[in-house]
Amino acid sequence: MIDCQGLTKQYGHLRAVDDLTFRVQPGEVLGFLGPNGAGKTTTMRIVAGFLPATDGRVTVCGFDVDAQATEAKRRIGYLPEGAPCYPEMTPRTFLEFIAAAREVAPQKRKARLDEVFQQLHLEKVLDQTIDTLSKGYKRRVGLAQAIVHDPEVLILDEPTDGLDPNQKHEVRELIGRMAKSKIIVISTHLLEEVEAVCNRAIIIAHGKILADDTPQGLAGRVPSRRLDEVFRSITGGAAA
């Protein structure tokens, strides 16, 4: 379970995240929705243990992400914004490094890596340096490193950004397959993505939760049942 209580992040005068409280249970695929600068990435960074919170508390599978950081990080797979990696490495050497750092047992490593390469269709580019890969491949390498240790919790910051429609579809299928047993949090500003993969959506703007519902529940709030209209009415109101 992810348990966020009163999460707040202050940057100077800017309150990027303002007293967020929510829980995510196994089997839930939570979509974080919000305009740019709403605090999605900051929240994910805090939950993944990269940023310390100014106030509030986050536990992942019962471990405090600040006080028991390493234990919490073991249970998380994280795709940071922009899918950073080491460009001079090849997908193979990079993922071998991640598997070692993520403590995948050495005797299981090869089989697990082969499985991940296949799931993300990386076989063709395994020995090419990452800086020569297309944006879509880079994103998939980033996804591969997030799932290589089969974590209980997946935090994916814009997992389908830069992918073409077919690749988007495949990544959504992959998320769907993993969803049953895991806790998955994705951020996106693609509403169709929320409808396709999420069974819960939180809309945030200015660091505050404006809505927390199922995608269907959200859609039911307007007569047209269109998520983009809901999104506009909720976040437009917050901006004004």
Add this chain to the structure above:
Amino acid sequence: MNGVITVMKRELASYFATPIAYVFIAIFLILAGAFTFYIGNFYERGQADLTSFFTFHPWLFLFLVPALSMRLWAEERKSGSIELLMTLPIEPWQAVLGKFLAAWLFTGIAIALTFPIWITVNYLGQPDNGVIFAAYVGSFLMAGGFLAVGSCISATTKNQVIAFILSVVTCFLLLLAGFDLVLNFFSGWTPQALLDAIASLSFLTHFTNISKGVIDLRDIVYFALLIGVCLYANTIVLHLKKAD
């Protein structure tokens, strides 16, 4: 310890995956040789020792080692890969130590590749190989000191050029801490005890001691402490600045 080794292996492999390793080693060997023979007058001195070789190590390291250390953290911060590294189940100190050890091991390889000159001097005469061995140890320790300073400075900025310049200046001051250039600045307004303390920080004094063939515990402790303090500071800086 696994985290340290995993980070170290990745880092070391990345030196050899880019031209950094080859450029660094080639330039180091060429300059070390050129200084020894042309400026150090290796042949003309007519002595079977490597004094003219080791004398130039501090000055070579002054420019080459910061070129190696500048990217250690600045590059991770610039490219964003630090977010990946810091969300792996690895303690920050393990990442700091792993990266430092990779860079140190790499300079060790560069230093070890100067072995032909050791063979040469043995071919030409009967040098005191104990002294030469001690000087190699001293050179390696000094490289570690430079690297630890550079690694800590690299964590303070996203800009590798700034990291390089600040590291060169800091290492230059540390190198000459025992000399008038630095001491004159402090003398007159600081107590003698502090002056002595500053003077005792000098890289050059400690390196010269060891390279005379006397591996004194105090010199070893000096370099070990320097490396320890810098890496500790590096971990703290990293914690404070990683997300900026």
